[in-house]
Amino acid sequence: MTTNISWTVEPDSSRMRARASIRVQQSVNEQIKCDVPNCEAKRRGISSFCKAHQNAHQDKGHPVLRMPRGEERRWMLAEGERMLEWLREKHGAVNVESWLRAAARRITASPSMAIPPRKIDRRMTQRTRAEIILAYFLHKRRGDPLTIIQLYLAAELYTRRMDKVFGPTVRNGFTNRVVGQMVARWAKVEEEREVYRVSVETMPSWANQEFRRHEDLVKVKDTYKPQTSVYKMLGKMVREILRKELLLSSVREYYDHLFVKGEA
Numbered sequence: 230m231t232t233n234i235s236w237t238v239e240p241d242s243s244r245m246r247a248r249a250s251i252r253v254q255q256s257v258n259e260q261i262k263c264d265v266p267n268c269e270a271k272r273r274g275i276s277s278f279c280k281a282h283q284n285a286h287q288d289k290g291h292p293v294l295r296m297p298r299g300e301e302r303r304w305m306l307a308e309g310e311r312m313l314e315w316l317r318e319k320h321g322a323v324n325v326e327s328w329l330r331a332a333a334r335r336i337t338a339s340p341s342m343a344i345p346p347r348k349i350d351r352r353m354t355q356r357t358r359a360e361i362i363l364a365y366f367l368h369k370r371r372g373d374p375l376t377i378i379q380l381y382l383a384a385e386l387y388t389r390r391m392d393k394v395f396g397p398t399v400r401n402g403f404t405n406r407v408v409g410q411m412v413a414r415w416a417k418v419e420e421e422r423e424v425y426r427v428s429v430e431t432m433p434s435w436a437n438q439e440f441r442r443h444e445d446l447v448k449v450k451d452t453y454k455p456q457t458s459v460y461k462m463l464g465k466m467v468r469e470i471l472r473k474e475l476l477l478s479s480v481r482e483y484y485d486h487l488f489v490k491g492e493a
């Protein structure tokens with residue numbers, strides 16, 4: 230009989246030890262200052278940031294940067310274009326085009342993944358939801374995968390220029406978030422469908438008249454609003470492709486060239 234319970238006791242105690250060790254790590258960590266320069270607050274839990282900066286990191290993908298909008302976004306894309314021009318001069322236009330095309334060919338999603346937004350389920354993995362967005366971009370919006378590659382390279386350069394403080398983990402996470410959100414906007418996962426709306430007249434004009442029932446066909450628009458983690462996953466999928474094609478090292482090369490010239 231005692232052998233029956235022995236295996237339940239062991240995992241519990243090891244779980245308790247694990248919890249205790251996290252608590253110890255937390256209390257040690259919470260004595261250290263937040264990683265954001267000039268922030269005097271103490272870190273929260275096992276994060277490298279204080280509560281406010283950790284929240285910003287989770288919501289916006291970065292403790293201090295935010296999504297480039299309007300003018301900033303145009304600047305980001307224009308700088309990406311300049312970078313590609315420079316790379317074409319340096320490595321030859323034919324070579325650069327073939328690298329870009331090779332990466333673009335790897336951006337694929339099955340047309341069957343473009344399912345109606347109302348069928349997107351919380352239990353689907355982040356990668357599945359990211360693939361649904363990609364399928365909408367490629368098949369429903371007839372998007373060119375090359376624009377995603379160019380966007381990623383521009384965003385990678387943008388993050389490198391804006392963030393000179395944090396390590397690659399924070400930087401890559403932010404680039405992924407920027408790219409994922411922009412691709413999701415281009416993909417516009419939505420569907421219009423017609424449904425019958427039934428309404429009953431509340432006040433008939435005569436007391437002896439029957440309540441009238443109205444049925445009309447109305448258009449309903451279903452949309453899908455992804456969470457930050459899905460945006461990040463979508464960007465990460467593009468990053469995995471670019472890393473194999475070594476195009477990310479071209480961004481570093483261009484950045485170093487700017488830095489030497491003192492423009493960065």
Ligand SMILES: [Zn+2]
Pocket residue numbers: 263264265268269270278279280281282
């Ligand atoms: Zn802070």
